[in-house]
Amino acid sequence: MKKAQIKLVTMLTALMLTTVSSAEYGINLRKGVTDYSQTAYDMHMLAFWVCVVIGVLVFGAMLYSIIAHRKSKGVKPEQFSHSTTAEIVWTIIPIIILAVMAWPATKALIKMENPTENGKPMKMDMTIKVTGYQWKWRYDYLEEGFGFLSTLSKDSNLARQINSGVKPETVDNYLLDVDKPLVLPVDTNIRFLLTADDVIHSWWVPDFGWKRDAIPGFINEAWTNIKEPGIYRGQCAELCGKDHGFMPVVVEVLSKEDYADWLSQQKGEQAEEAAMVEKTWTKEELMARGEEVYMQQCVTCHQADGTGIPPTFPALAGSAVVNGAAADQVQLVLNGKPGTAMAAFGSLLSENDIAAAITYTRNSFGNTAGGMVQPVDVKNLK
Ligand SMILES: [Cu+2]
Numbered sequence: 603m604k605k606a607q608i609k610l611v612t613m614l615t616a617l618m619l620t621t622v623s624s625a626e627y628g629i630n631l632r633k634g635v636t637d638y639s640q641t642a643y644d645m646h647m648l649a650f651w652v653c654v655v656i657g658v659l660v661f662g663a664m665l666y667s668i669i670a671h672r673k674s675k676g677v678k679p680e681q682f683s684h685s686t687t688a689e690i691v692w693t694i695i696p697i698i699i700l701a702v703m704a705w706p707a708t709k710a711l712i713k714m715e716n717p718t719e720n721g722k723p724m725k726m727d728m729t730i731k732v733t734g735y736q737w738k739w740r741y742d743y744l745e746e747g748f749g750f751l752s753t754l755s756k757d758s759n760l761a762r763q764i765n766s767g768v769k770p771e772t773v774d775n776y777l778l779d780v781d782k783p784l785v786l787p788v789d790t791n792i793r794f795l796l797t798a799d800d801v802i803h804s805w806w807v808p809d810f811g812w813k814r815d816a817i818p819g820f821i822n823e824a825w826t827n828i829k830e831p832g833i834y835r836g837q838c839a840e841l842c843g844k845d846h847g848f849m850p851v852v853v854e855v856l857s858k859e860d861y862a863d864w865l866s867q868q869k870g871e872q873a874e875e876a877a878m879v880e881k882t883w884t885k886e887e888l889m890a891r892g893e894e895v896y897m898q899q900c901v902t903c904h905q906a907d908g909t910g911i912p913p914t915f916p917a918l919a920g921s922a923v924v925n926g927a928a929a930d931q932v933q934l935v936l937n938g939k940p941g942t943a944m945a946a947f948g949s950l951l952s953e954n955d956i957a958a959a960i961t962y963t964r965n966s967f968g969n970t971a972g973g974m975v976q977p978v979d980v981k982n983l984k
Contacts, residue, residue, distance in 0.1 A: 632808060635830045635855075639811025641710045649703055656699075714812065717791075717825055726793040726825060730784065734796075734803025734816035734838065736943050737845035737902060740950065741784045744795075746865065748872050751950060753898055754848045755779040762848065778835040781898060783852035787861035788831050794824040799945060801843060807836035807851055815840060831855045843943070845902055879953045879977040885961070888974055892962025895955045900963075903943060908967030915943070919967035928975050931960055932983050948984060953977040 633643045671677040717724040731742040731749070742749030758777050760768040770776045786792060796805055798816040806813035813836075814824045828834075836851040856864060897906065900918075904910050908919035918924050923931050935956055938946035947956055957977040964971035 634809040634811045635828050635832065635834065636810050636826050637829075638710070638714055638826065639809060641706075641713070642811045645703075645706055645710060648706065652699060652703065714824075724791060724825075727790045728787075729793045729795060730786070732784075732794055732796045732805050732816060734798035734800075734805070734842070734849075735945055735950070736800050736843050737838075737849040738899075739784075739803075739805070739838075739849065739851060743865075746869070748868060750782055751899070752780045752782050752784060752852070754850060755781055756897070758850075759848070759901075775835065777848065778837070778850045778852070780850055780852045783833070783854040785854045785856060785861065785864050786828060787858045788828055788855050789858070791827050792825060794826070796822045796824065800943065802840050803838045803842045803849070804840035805836070805851060806839040807834050807853055809834045809836075810853075813839050828855045831857055831860075848902070875952055875954060879981055882978075883957070883974070883976060885965075885974055888958045888961040888976075889965060890958075891954065892958035892960070893966075895951065895959040896962050896966075899947070899951065899955075900959060908963065908969075917967075918963050919969065921969075924963050924969050925971045928960070928964070928971070928973065928979070929983060931964070932956070932975060932980055935960060936980070936984060953980040953984070956980045 631643055631646050633640060719725070729744040731740075731744055733740040733742070735751075738751050738753040740749060740751050754777070757768060757773045758770075758775075758779055760766040761770045761773045761776060773779075794805075794814070796814045796816040797820060798818045800818060802818070803816040804813055805816055810826050810828070812824055812826070814822045816822065832855055834853045834855065836853075838846060838849045838851070840846075842849075896904075903915040904918050905915075908917060910917040910919075923934060934944075936946065936948035938944045938948075951959070954977045957975045957980045960975045960980075961973075963969065964973060964975070
């Protein structure tokens, strides 16, 4: 090579190495934080090294043959066109390789689908029901009898909208953050039951090593045991409508003690909420809470100024329903409108949240209905 060429190649190589080393992402799979993710990682590495060995042998043989038997050395090509022995060898060897790789893969799948401990079905310590909605997740702690919605965080939600004044670069974990993460204890066998209320979603946290479709009318099962406390992020992995990219999954894994504290705090809050259904709220209280709920739960479809995105998502500003009888509007929000994206919020939000959101819509966007809807009214219509 000429000097200039050598210089160019050196420079390009150096450039490549610097960009690779300064990039934040790795180029391999992540090991994750569960046994299962470790198994998946190990199998990936096994397959990878098998490929490396095959690659080196095949390309090595090719390269050697090309160089050692080149025409310029006066080598004369063989004229044979068939070798039964060679064909048998190159059929048998791949079969053996595939069988060797299928063995641990099958074992890992069985371990995931049918977990056992000393030959008996593995005992699960707790169950989380995950329900996908357009475009949020609901988590129910089945043994504890409570649950909540988990939606895109306010910062990310603003930053994704043009002219909101919030720039994506300024938001930590942009589009990978929620208002209320799923909280789980470490070192615990956790069963997941996954379903959906509208269209197919898919619950995916890469660090756990699996993803599962959440399908309306079906319940899919999965399980995990997380080895390290921390915050793990994922996404809905199924194209589920216009805001598919805006329903992240965030799981916060706590030590067992911290988890117990968190649980009792949640139960306390839940009892407080339940007590608040019975009291008479002031209009200020309803409006403040209502704006919060509206901005978190209704805004993606009906928009911040209530103009909606017609014809699919109707405007609430000037809507006949919102300006009509309060009871009709409560019924609509409680039961949703089957066959449309308007979910039955009765099973999603508390009476307090629903009453507040409805009061807010009746007194905003230029609507003239006015008045208040009290949580107890919602309770009575349920
Ligand atoms: Cu989804």
